Amino acid sequence: MSMLHSEGPQSEYLPPYKHIQRNEFSYRKHTKQKREDIVICDCQFNANDQESACGEHCLNVLTSTECTPGFCPCGDYCMNQRIQKCHYAKLIFCKTEGRGWGLLAGEDIKAGQFIIEYCGEVISWKEAKRRSQIYEAEGLKDAYIISLNAHESIDATRKGSLARFINHSCGPNCETRKWNVLGEISVGIFAKQDIPAGTELSYDYNFEWYGGTKVRCLCGASCCSGFLGAKSRGFQEATYVWEDDDDRYSVEKIPLYDSTDDELDSNFHKAIVPLNEGITAVTENGESLGSFDTDSEMLSQVLPINVEPLSSMPMEMERKSEENEPNYFYTQNAQQNLAQKGRMVSRIRSNSLCHNYQIQSSSVSNNTPHYPNGKLKNHVKRQANVKLICARLASKEACHELISCEETKNKAASRLDHLYEQIRPAIEERKRDSQDSVPTSAAEKWIEATCDKIKAEFDLHSAIIKNIACAARRAPAPASPPSEVGFENSAKYLENGL
Numbered sequence: 001m002s003m004l005h006s007e008g009p010q011s012e013y014l015p016p017y018k019h020i021q022r023n024e025f026s027y028r029k030h031t032k033q034k035r036e037d038i039v040i041c042d043c044q045f046n047a048n049d050q051e052s053a054c055g056e057h058c059l060n061v062l063t064s065t066e067c068t069p070g071f072c073p074c075g076d077y078c079m080n081q082r083i084q085k086c087h088y089a090k091l092i093f094c095k096t097e098g099r100g101w102g103l104l105a106g107e108d109i110k111a112g113q114f115i116i117e118y119c120g121e122v123i124s125w126k127e128a129k130r131r132s133q134i135y136e137a138e139g140l141k142d143a144y145i146i147s148l149n150a151h152e153s154i155d156a157t158r159k160g161s162l163a164r165f166i167n168h169s170c171g172p173n174c175e176t177r178k179w180n181v182l183g184e185i186s187v188g189i190f191a192k193q194d195i196p197a198g199t200e201l202s203y204d205y206n207f208e209w210y211g212g213t214k215v216r217c218l219c220g221a222s223c224c225s226g227f228l229g230a231k232s233r234g235f236q237e238a239t240y241v242w243e244d245d246d247d248r249y250s251v252e253k254i255p256l257y258d259s260t261d262d263e264l265d266s267n268f269h270k271a272i273v274p275l276n277e278g279i280t281a282v283t284e285n286g287e288s289l290g291s292f293d294t295d296s297e298m299l300s301q302v303l304p305i306n307v308e309p310l311s312s313m314p315m316e317m318e319r320k321s322e323e324n325e326p327n328y329f330y331t332q333n334a335q336q337n338l339a340q341k342g343r344m345v346s347r348i349r350s351n352s353l354c355h356n357y358q359i360q361s362s363s364v365s366n367n368t369p370h371y372p373n374g375k376l377k378n379h380v381k382r383q384a385n386v387k388l389i390c391a392r393l394a395s396k397e398a399c400h401e402l403i404s405c406e407e408t409k410n411k412a413a414s415r416l417d418h419l420y421e422q423i424r425p426a427i428e429e430r431k432r433d434s435q436d437s438v439p440t441s442a443a444e445k446w447i448e449a450t451c452d453k454i455k456a457e458f459d460l461h462s463a464i465i466k467n468i469a470c471a472a473r474r475a476p477a478p479a480s481p482p483s484e485v486g487f488e489n490s491a492k493y494l495e496n497g498l
């Protein structure tokens, strides 16, 4: 691996990370795709028709599933293996003003085109929460944890692909989409619109904000919500800044950053830059600084970096380097201006919003209530605390009944979540075309599971009411166990009342 050093004050420090092009599974094994789970499409390669080899009509493409090599009838011509084969768009790595590092399109990108996979370590949701807190305590300002599904996240903080550098915008030109790739879900970054070369790439993080200092969003979009994560419920409940007639910019209580506090000592301005296959570093004059090993472990290179503030969004930049470079680092002239970034404990939700869909995971609710003035109600869906209720019930039988109802309800909820995860890629892929993209058989299963869950919730609540209400009525009488099962006669009573 060749190393380049710069002692000049014009370069800047980038915390090192390991560059990976596949998700790493640290807490569980990568799911091995079973033969019976492989769907073989009926496409046939026709040299005169580009779309024939797994284009948009391919059965697998329609369900956001990549074809499996060795099984696809189109063989090497199959165009539906972009994520697994890392068929990424050309990208330029750059320094932005106020938002740290970013990625630019290194070529014209078409609407709908796959750009790059968001790779990192696949970790459990619990671990993601734990790491977020550690990163915050360590003073890490940038958030790189993205949600993968209801139970897992991708952490690109220490290991990741170049997608980790794509910044947030409230009016983004890209979006995340989930794809089934060889038995696992992958998060791909796709263009929402045609993106000219040199434009900064961005997507809406849909931050799940749950603490830490609020960070002002510097995306520059006209529809900017003001802060990273401002649309998330956690943020709204904490600040009430998200109202219809909103005056969110006048919320004095929200601490903002003073960029002068964030300025680093200029002696420390070095670039330790991650490099991967096909990436070439260039100076602002387009002069190549060399190419680098493709399989380097810790991709840390020290490059001279000059930084220029980027004035407008989207950032149209002049390409100063040679054409036909696959990927490269772009360096710009300018003043040092370190990112005005804030600490936050947050996770980026990748496409977890279902927009107009009726189908949604059991834990998602679109019906967040508002007061008539548009202000968000502090709405927390209360869950019955069965343990607490049981602790106050004298009858073991009553406890068993409640616990069993709760188990049924939990099973129904996790079945619904599981089903939702299966159909989510199809829903999210085609969110603008309604949920017709979900196969009828899957939709039927989903409806059945939803009914089961509603019934289980109803059963639990009626069991609670039955046991508490009857017990309350009988409280003055000496305790006597019920003789028959039935609403009146099955009264299991509270020891002390609730």
Ligand SMILES: C[S@@+](CC[C@H](N)C(=O)[O-])C[C@H]1O[C@@H](n2cnc3c(N)ncnc32)[C@H](O)[C@@H]1O
Binding pocket: 098, 099, 100, 101, 102, 141, 142, 143, 144, 164, 165, 166, 167, 168, 169, 215, 216, 217, 218, 219, 228, 341, 342
């Ligand atoms: C996934 S990282 C993106 C890459 C990051 N800019 C870097 O230098 O590594 C996300 C972090 O970038 C910063 N960021 C991204 N978009 C931003 C925006 N629109 N406004 C302000 N900061 C932003 C925030 O610090 C955020 O936590």
